[in-house]
Amino acid sequence: MCDPRPGARCSADTLKELQTAEDRRAAAELEATEYPDDVDTRRRLHIAEEKVARKLAAYDSSPAGQLDLRSAIAAAEDPTSPDVD
Numbered sequence: 001m002c003d004p005r006p007g008a009r010c011s012a013d014t015l016k017e018l019q020t021a022e023d024r025r026a027a028a029e030l031e032a033t034e035y036p037d038d039v040d041t042r043r044r045l046h047i048a049e050e051k052v053a054r055k056l057a058a059y060d061s062s063p064a065g066q067l068d069l070r071s072a073i074a075a076a077e078d079p080t081s082p083d084v085d
Helices: 012-034 039-060 062-077
Strands: none
Touching: 012 039, 012 062, 039 062
C-alpha cells in the first residue's frame, strides 16, 4: 500500500531514494579524497552522509525494509550479535 504524498509513496520509491543518496555520498567521498583540505567538500560529504542515514531509516521502516531486516537477522550466525544491528 502506498503512503500519501509528499515523499516516497512505497517501499520501491524509498529504496530508489536510498540508492540515489548512496550514489551522491559515493561521489562526495571521491571528491573529499581528491580535495581533503576543502571545507565545502567536507561539508557536502557530511550532508550526504546524513541524508543516507535518513533515507536508510525510512527504508528500514518500510515493509520491504522490515522484510530485509528480518532476513538479515535470520541469516546471521548469531542473531544477538551487535553486527546484526
